[in-house]
Amino acid sequence: MEAAAAGRGLDLAGPLRDLLPPVDFCCAYGSTLTHARPDATSMVDYILGVADPLQWHSENLARNPTHYSSWMARRGPESVTWLADRVGVGVYFNPFVEWGDKRIKYGVVAMKDLATDILTWDQFYLSGRLQKPVRVLVDNWDIRKVNTVNLKMAAAASLLLLPEEFTEYDLYAKICSLSYMGDIRMLFAEDKYKVKKIVDGSFQPFQSMYRPLIHEYISEGILKMSDYRQQKAFKQVLFLFPHTCTVKCIIDSLLRCLINLDDSNIT
Known part of the structure; x- marks a missing residue:
């Protein structure tokens, strides 16, 4: 059982290891984690906490431009972070990303915004997600506190x-x-x-x-x-x-x- 769980953790951490720029915090969630036999078509969802979203998206656009919509990739990281802050809940999501034989969705958020929402329930999106079980892949002591x-x-x-x-x-x-x-x-x-x-x-x-x-x-x-x-x-x-x-x-x-x-x- 423990070996299977460890193997599952390594599998979930694959995109962090092989695909995306470094992050300060990461958790995975979704039906693929809660169901013994998840739907093969379902996505694995990730929340990525980063110190500087502008810098992170700049690096990720250079690595993985196809993760973004074509018009957003053309506009650059400034537009990505503007959209997350002004239109979204401080999180920018890239869905339907192909990785190996799986599809993933990842949302990127500034660490300070993540901590603020957890403490204040201002948006009640990230805080609500972390009230439910998730699989922490990159731990952060401040977020844990x-x-x-x-x-x-x-x-x-x-x-x-x-x-x-x-x-x-x-x-x-x-x-x-x-x-x-x-x-x-x-x-x-x-x-x-x-x-x-x-x-x-x-x-x-x-x-x-x-x-x-x-x-x-x-x-x-x-x-x-x-x-x-x-x-x-x-x-x-x-x-x-x-x-x-x-x-x-x-x-x-x-x-x-x-x-x-x-x-x-x-x-």
């Missing part, structure tokens, strides 16, 4: 949206659904069962991400164990006073985490 706050905020927001009693599965489904709330695509183009498929395919990774927080909330008296629908479940101890006790406890926990952050090295 700020994402700790992101996970705490996602768990806290989900507790406020959940009923008094809920299962572990309910919690992960609510966390997963946060970034899709208000997304009009979920009414039309997107799979309406997307959240269920993500949680079903990534339940153990969700546990690795959020069980430490669950144990923290239990020790702080915010949650307690219960039996609900014949399953191991949790009960919100302070559910009757959600806008006083529960919110205060959660905010205090978040503030303690923020105080311990030193984001001065994030560039």
Whole structure:
């Protein structure tokens, strides 16, 4: 199992090794990671964090001009970064890139913009993505630190949206659904069962991400164990006073985490 996972990691890191300029952070995500037998036509998705997007796109355009649309390649890296900042969510995506026998899609974002969105939920795109399981291929300690706050905020927001009693599965489904709330695509183009498929395919990774927080909330008296629908479940101890006790406890926990952050090295 571990050997297979290691081999999968090496395979996912292939484009970073053989195709693209160096990056400061990278994670892979998508259905190809969550499904045991992914669709052969599905793409592997990457988020690439770089210190200087203008410099990175300049080098990548020299290496891989066909990754960009023809008109964007002609306009150069300045137009690429302008489009990402002014039209997109700070991320520029190159989709449908052929690599070996696979297709990949990669989005490039400045490290400072990545850290800002993770902490503030300003765009709630990258932060929402990192609330769900991803495969980190190039780790960055500063991003790891700020994402700790992101996970705490996602768990806290989900507790406020959940009923008094809920299962572990309910919690992960609510966390997963946060970034899709208000997304009009979920009414039309997107799979309406997307959240269920993500949680079903990534339940153990969700546990690795959020069980430490669950144990923290239990020790702080915010949650307690219960039996609900014949399953191991949790009960919100302070559910009757959600806008006083529960919110205060959660905010205090978040503030303690923020105080311990030193984001001065994030560039």
